[in-house]
Amino acid sequence: MARTRPLKVALLGCGVVGSQVARLMTTHAGDLAARIGAPVELAGIAVRRPGKVRDEVPPGLVTTDAAGLVARGDIDVVLELIGGIEPARTLINSAFEHGASVVTANKALLAQDGPALYAAAEKHAADLYFEASVAGAIPLLRPLRESLAGDKVNRVLGIVNGTTNFILDRMESTGASYGEALAEASALGYAEADPTADVEGFDAAAKAAILAGIAFHTRVGLDDVHREGITEITAADVASARQMGCTVKLLAICERAEDGRSVTARVHPAMIPDRHPLAGVREAYNAVFVEAEAAGRLMFYGPGAGGVPTASAVLGDLVAACRNKLGGGVGPGESAYARLPVSPMGEVVTRYHISLDVADKPGVLAQCAMVFADHGVSIDTVRQTGKDGEAKLVVVTHRASDAALGATVESLRRLDTVHGVASTMRVEGE
Structure with missing residues (x-):
């Protein structure tokens, strides 16, 4: 190799993913050097708890001074794996200012401040790569940004949170309640001690913002993403979906x-x-279904989290950033030329499954059907079961706007014969 000085890499964070990145960089050093065209050297690893035992990490590389590490001036690529908004944002900007490219898995920061990070990277002629921020090891963002750059993507539909998919899968396959399935996910390490980001949809919403921005060449922020979680899903919802030949997914x-x-x-x-x-x-x-005008339907499937799978995506970005360093160029930056407006949720059109608790007496079905008709929501199928003066009415609609469906549900709640709206769920993927 003609280059004598190795490319120097700073690693920020040495948790589940960071420790595996450090291990793979060491064990695969020869292969990485051959693929890049120059050796790659870990120049430092910033951690919060330096006393923690890390078998994969040479102790001489560990530091608590992350700011000093990224500002050294001789770092070629910074791998940001600490997550959160701060100090990650400040450290990434400092890395750009000191001549380093950045690889990150920080979906929350990208969803909130993506345009500003892109601008900082462009200003300093640096790369910003983030394949690991969505769907772990699955090669998804690079195909969207590069392989489909000549196509028109119309839809991206996906399961991008492994914790919620595990919970819903257990509810379907074993009949467990939401609480029971969550407890199992926690015991197996799939759910965090505080699972809010997963089960309330925050994690998936950040990923959706990233996916939409890339797919549609439009800036889409976290506030633009409508978000609902799975905490209200019941075993009855899962059973009702099964009766329809469906399954429930976030x-x-x-x-x-x-x-x-x-x-x-x-x-x-x-x-x-x-x-x-x-x-x-x-x-x-995880799995993501992409519908493009020319390519048609494409599906990307694989492990969406975990130390080793996510480290694979980080190292793929590292190779790309290092190659660009050697070649004196940069990879793709932000593509937001389309500037399409993001419509509110009320304008979304889809089908719906509504479960109502009603009085079991003549005329109730006709009364409910009139409410749907008054709001312009067409009914596809109706299923009714009754016992001891109470009945369950399950309605599946044709396609309607979310606003129309919301108005319909509010009107149904006001009927004396409707004792409650047990659940409302969208029907997708048809």
Whole structure:
């Protein structure tokens, strides 16, 4: 190799993912050097607790001074794996200012401050790579940014959170309640001690913002993404979906309007037909279904989290950033030329599954059907069961706007014969 000085890499964070990145950089050093065209050297590893035993890490590389590490001036690439907004944002900006490119897995920061980070990278002629921020090891963002750069993506539909997929899979396969399935996910290490980011949809919403921005060449922020979690999903919802030949999944859906003039991004539970490829995604796996004008339907599937799988995505970005350093160029930056408006959730059009607790007496069905008709929501199927003066009415609609469906549900709640709206769920993937 003609280059004598190795490319120097600073690693910020040495947790589940960071420790595996350090290990793989050491054990695969020869292969990485051959693929890049120059050796790669870990120049320092910034951690919060230096006394923690880390078998994969040479102790002489560990420091608590992350700011000093990224500001050294001789670092070629910074790997940011600490997560959160601060100090990650400050450290990434400092890395750019001191001549380093950045590889990050920080979905929350990208969803909140992506445009500013892109601008900082461009200003300093540096790379910003983040394949590991969405769907772990699955090669997804690079195909969207590069392989499909000549195509028009119309829809991205995916399972991008392994914890919620595990919980919903257990509810379906074993009949467990939400609480029981969450407890199992926690015991197996799939759920954090505080699972809020996963089960309330925050994690998936950040990923949806990233996916929508890349797919539609439009800036989409976290506040643009409609978000609902899975905490209200019941065993009855799962059973009802099964009766329809469907399964319940937490989906991230990014789509272009039919007229092509706007986009939407949303995260919520939905029923999808068992015949859809996403219905068969089990355990904590992720899968993303991309619909493009010329390429057609593409599916990306694999482990969406975990130390080793995510480290694989980080190292792929590291190789790309190092190659660009050697070649004196940079990879793709932000592509937001389309500037499409993000439509509110009320304008989204889909089908719905509504479960109502009603009085079991003549005329109730006709009364409810009139409410649907008054709001312009067409009914596809109705199923009613009754016992001891109470009945369960399950209605599946044709396609309608979210605003129309919301108004319909509010009117139903005001009927004396409707004792409660047990659940409302969208039906997707048809």
